[in-house]
Amino acid sequence: MPTRDSYERVFDEDVQWGTTKPCPECGGDVRTTAVETACTDCGLVMDDQHVDRGPTWRADDPESAKRAGAPLTATRHDRGLSTRIGSQRDAQGNELENEKRRRLARMRRQQSRARWQSKRERNLGHGLTEVQRIASALGLAASVREQACQLFRTAQDAGLLPGRSIEAMAAASVFGVCRCTGQSWLMTDVAPLARVSQARVEGAYRVLNTELGLPTPPVRPSQFVPRLAAELGCTDAVRRQAAQLATQAVDAGVTTGVHPAGFAAACLYMAACSQDEPLTQADAAAAAEVTVETVRKHRDSLLTVTG
DNA sequence: ACGATTATTGCGTTCTT
DNA sequence: AAGAAAACAATAATCGT
Numbered sequence: 001m002p003t004r005d006s007y008e009r010v011f012d013e014d015v016q017w018g019t020t021k022p023c024p025e026c027g028g029d030v031r032t033t034a035v036e037t038a039c040t041d042c043g044l045v046m047d048d049q050h051v052d053r054g055p056t057w058r059a060d061d062p063e064s065a066k067r068a069g070a071p072l073t074a075t076r077h078d079r080g081l082s083t084r085i086g087s088q089r090d091a092q093g094n095e096l097e098n099e100k101r102r103r104l105a106r107m108r109r110q111q112s113r114a115r116w117q118s119k120r121e122r123n124l125g126h127g128l129t130e131v132q133r134i135a136s137a138l139g140l141a142a143s144v145r146e147q148a149c150q151l152f153r154t155a156q157d158a159g160l161l162p163g164r165s166i167e168a169m170a171a172a173s174v175f176g177v178c179r180c181t182g183q184s185w186l187m188t189d190v191a192p193l194a195r196v197s198q199a200r201v202e203g204a205y206r207v208l209n210t211e212l213g214l215p216t217p218p219v220r221p222s223q224f225v226p227r228l229a230a231e232l233g234c235t236d237a238v239r240r241q242a243a244q245l246a247t248q249a250v251d252a253g254v255t256t257g258v259h260p261a262g263f264a265a266a267c268l269y270m271a272a273c274s275q276d277e278p279l280t281q282a283d284a285a286a287a288a289e290v291t292v293e294t295v296r297k298h299r300d301s302l303l304t305v306t307g
Numbered sequence: 308a309c310g311a312t313t314a315t316t317g318c319g320t321t322c323t324t
Numbered sequence: 325a326a327g328a329a330a331a332c333a334a335t336a337a338t339c340g341t
Binding site: 256257279280282292296 | 311312313314322323324
């Protein structure tokens with residue numbers, strides 16, 4: 001029996017793991033990790049389907065090659081290590097008789113009771129389910145969902161839960177990860193998905209941020225360009241130019257205090273105009289959930305920047 | 308001439324600092 | 325608390341058909 005150290009990780013050959021290439025959206029780095037292929041800049045996910053294949057483990061001696069279980073995950077309260085008792089077939093795949101079925105059902109029931117050993121664990125399970133629900137409602141990538149779950153764990157470990165609702169902290173965890181990983185979602189996007197008021201989520205996020213010292217960079221309008229561009233069906237060229245305009249405007253310092261999505265909409269509108277692509281102010285504004293006046297205002301400030 | 312889009316202005320509200 | 329920003333509304337101008 002080889003020791004764990006003698007194992008080496010083996011991945012599929014058809015994917016270049018851990019490599020980067022330029023992003024078609026924003027020119028940033030598209031990085032293929034163990035769980036997905038996504039742009040580190042704009043968050044564009046190109047492929048997060050090969051997650052479930054999981055890593056395989058191979059002994060130095062190829063003879064004894066065997067597959068290990070799924071990778072550990074932060075998304076389940078037991079990190080995915082719990083035993084599942086099936087009900088349909090036995091290990092050989094044969095049908096089970098009724099009596100055995102009943103016995104298995106009983107075992108399953110008992111085990112599921114035993115699985116939630118403590119109140120703490122129940123809370124964790126509840127929180128993680130909530131994190132997952134909100135995260136998938138936002139359409140976050142697998143790696144981001146994973147990080148959100150991890151953040152919730154950290155919050156619980158830091159004793160931030162007592163006195164606050166789990167739902168609030170779960171939503172706050174999702175939002176915190178959105179902020180830290182540059183996702184184009186604001187509090188106004190996350191809070192309505194929570195089962196508690198926005199004020200609660202904000203409160204939970206505040207303690208999360210101060211107690212844990214989250215590395216939260218300021219939101220940049222360029223983060224919203226890809227999503228809005230996709231929603232509006234803009235061409236690649238328009239999207240690229242809009243992203244460029246956005247960063248240009250940030251450098252010029254005309255974006256402080258403004259709604260980033262609204263500004264991104266203005267960038268897209270400007271870019272579309274300059275390339276004679278059809279995009280009305282009304283549509284751009286609607287995508288960013290702002291009014292046409294806002295788009296116009298920012299268009300004007302963009303004009304002063306670009307000269 | 309007509310509808311759609313864009314501009315302009317003022318004003319009460321909401322948000323940022 | 326002061327000031328900026330975004331929303332709302334009314335109205336006019338421009339453009340393509």
